[in-house]
Amino acid sequence: MTAPTTGPGTDPRPQVVGTDDGPAVAGVRCTACGHPSAFPRPRCPACRGPVVPALFGPTGRVWSSTVVRIPVPGRTPPYALAYVDLDDGPRVLAGAEGDAALAMDTPVRLLPADPAGDVRVAVVR
Amino acid sequence: MTVAVHGVGTSHFGRQPGRTLTDLAWDAVREALADAGTEDVDAVWVGTVFGAPGVAQRVLHALGITDVPVVTVENACASGTTAFLEAHESVRTGRYRRVLALGLEQMSTAFDGAITPEPTDAEGLSGLAMPALYAMAAHRYLETGAATLEQLAAVSVKNHAVAEHNDRAQYAGRYTVEQVLASRMIADPLTLLQCCPTSDGAAAAVLAPADGSPDEVLVRGLGFRSGSLWDHRSAHVWGYDLVAATAADAFAQAGTGPDDVDVFEVHDAFTVGEVATTEALGIVPPGDGGAAAAAGVTAVGGARPVNPSGGLLSRGHPLGATGLAQVAEVVWQLRGRAGGRQVEGARTGLVETMGGGVSGIDGNGCVVAVLAR
Numbered sequence: 261m262t263a264p265t266t267g268p269g270t271d272p273r274p275q276v277v278g279t280d281d282g283p284a285v286a287g288v289r290c291t292a293c294g295h296p297s298a299f300p301r302p303r304c305p306a307c308r309g310p311v312v313p314a315l316f317g318p319t320g321r322v323w324s325s326t327v328v329r330i331p332v333p334g335r336t337p338p339y340a341l342a343y344v345d346l347d348d349g350p351r352v353l354a355g356a357e358g359d360a361a362l363a364m365d366t367p368v369r370l371l372p373a374d375p376a377g378d379v380r381v382a383v384v385r
Numbered sequence: 386m387t388v389a390v391h392g393v394g395t396s397h398f399g400r401q402p403g404r405t406l407t408d409l410a411w412d413a414v415r416e417a418l419a420d421a422g423t424e425d426v427d428a429v430w431v432g433t434v435f436g437a438p439g440v441a442q443r444v445l446h447a448l449g450i451t452d453v454p455v456v457t458v459e460n461a462c463a464s465g466t467t468a469f470l471e472a473h474e475s476v477r478t479g480r481y482r483r484v485l486a487l488g489l490e491q492m493s494t495a496f497d498g499a500i501t502p503e504p505t506d507a508e509g510l511s512g513l514a515m516p517a518l519y520a521m522a523a524h525r526y527l528e529t530g531a532a533t534l535e536q537l538a539a540v541s542v543k544n545h546a547v548a549e550h551n552d553r554a555q556y557a558g559r560y561t562v563e564q565v566l567a568s569r570m571i572a573d574p575l576t577l578l579q580c581c582p583t584s585d586g587a588a589a590a591v592l593a594p595a596d597g598s599p600d601e602v603l604v605r606g607l608g609f610r611s612g613s614l615w616d617h618r619s620a621h622v623w624g625y626d627l628v629a630a631t632a633a634d635a636f637a638q639a640g641t642g643p644d645d646v647d648v649f650e651v652h653d654a655f656t657v658g659e660v661a662t663t664e665a666l667g668i669v670p671p672g673d674g675g676a677a678a679a680a681g682v683t684a685v686g687g688a689r690p691v692n693p694s695g696g697l698l699s700r701g702h703p704l705g706a707t708g709l710a711q712v713a714e715v716v717w718q719l720r721g722r723a724g725g726r727q728v729e730g731a732r733t734g735l736v737e738t739m740g741g742g743v744s745g746i747d748g749n750g751c752v753v754a755v756l757a758r
Contacts (some may be wrong), residue, residue, distance in 0.1 A: 272507040296617075299507070305614055305745070323617075324528070326520035327573045328512060330499055335512050343521060351617040353508045353744070361573045364528035378511055 274298040276373040283370040284315035298350040316349030318370040325362040354379040388476045389601035392421025393713035398586040398701035399555040400493040410444045413587040421591035427481040428454040430472045432464030432488040433705035461740025465708030466752035489587040490703035508744035519655035520572035522622035536675030538565035540656040541578045548695025550725030555701035579656040584701030588709035602716045606639025606755035612747030627747040628665035635753035643667035647731040648718045650711035652739040653696040693726045708738040733757045
């Protein structure tokens with residue numbers, strides 16, 4: 261029995277990498293059902309089929325959003341969060357700029373890997 | 386075998402940092418055992434989330450409950466109802482004859498405010514406090530036109546008002562929609578009065594084979610699931626599909642549907658939670674949850690009373706205790722002894738508890754129980 265070796269250390273968050281097409285979330289896609297996952301899962305969480313590494317982004321749309329205005333350890337409120345459905349990819353939780361919730365379906369783009377380790381997006385103007 | 390609830394009890398719910406968990410548990414256990422007319426149980430299932438290792442036995446031995454199997458379960462906000470469900474199954478299958486289900490939690494000494502997001506979780510480490518998860522459900526409801534801000538606030542108005550008749554509740558009061566919306570913003574669009582408070586409390590139930598005793602309340606159906614994947618394919622807000630699927634299991638076992646239920650105790654940790662749950666349970670059609678609250682449909686005295694206790698929003702939400710407090714409320718309602726918050730003529734009741742905190746799935750666990758006289 262061997263542990264999965266694809267994980268990026270111990271950080272549980274999706275990992276953002278740089279590509280020629282811009283920032284991307286490094287996850288996996290199922291070769292059986294096509295399900296995209298934002299994480300290095302050892303097998304498809306939807307159908308348990310085999311997975312291969314896949315990159316997702318940089319563009320997507322907001323599914324929903326909020327601004328957190330209460331203290332959370334390690335963070336300074338207020339801060340905006342959004343569930344973003346990456347194009348042909350998974351839904352990821354991302355940080356967003358500003359102190360207003362983003363409207364549903366707002367087009368957004370992944371920002372380069374954040375030193376603090378968060379997935380972050382900016383609104384496409 | 387039909388299993389019955391023979392006794393229930395709860396402590397007061399609220400910030401009680403000066404009381405020990407043993408004090409809180411004693412209030413609940415003493416009342417439940419007296420209600421059941423017994424001093425002896427053959428096993429104990431305990432639901433708690435943040436309790437220290439050994440908290441169940443530490444509390445129980447101090448109450449003189451020793452030398453019996455004690456099992457502790459953790460299932461986020463559904464821990465208490467998970468203990469109830471497992472206690473039920475152990476009686477139903479004949480493993481034990483009389484079983485105590487106990488839920489307990491002391492939040493005020495563990496957290497300054499909201500529960501700290503779990504740093505080993507992808508979204509927890511990303512700053513997703515629980516209010517933010519529900520806030521995104523609320524935002525989605527608003528943006529799709531499924532509810533209005535005023536309708537969300539109406540849930541808070543309703544549950545705080547009815548809690549004036551529940552002297553065990555942490556908060557009660559006559560608020561207006563405007564006051565709810567003007568309270569401090571926690572996570573847009575959810576304001577303080579739309580969020581459950583930090584609470585300490587315990588609640589208990591005694592289960593045994595139905596024997597026809599006049600006060601017994603029968604367990605007619607139970608559903609219990611963990612969440613499916615919640616991802617880009619999910620059209621509904623977080624938790625909705627899990628509640629719907631779990632309720633379908635419980636209704637199938639009970640041979641009933643939502644229209645047969647007279648009173649509901651559901652998981653309103655946040656206002657939008659009650660709105661979504663009333664829809665997912667089939668109490669009202671999809672998209673009508675907010676309008677139903679605003680129109681009084683889900684108030685005591687309305688056609689489909691939801692959360693006559695005041696719900697988590699007002700009674701408080703000590704995680705492990707909540708599910709068994711919901712059970713206690715429904716038992717009191719079905720016995721006709723709920724005082725000023727009584728749903729007249731209630732014969733069938735439903736409890737729904739929904740726990741979260743693990744990202745990527747539709748909920749850590751959901752329990753739905755159908756109870757009847």
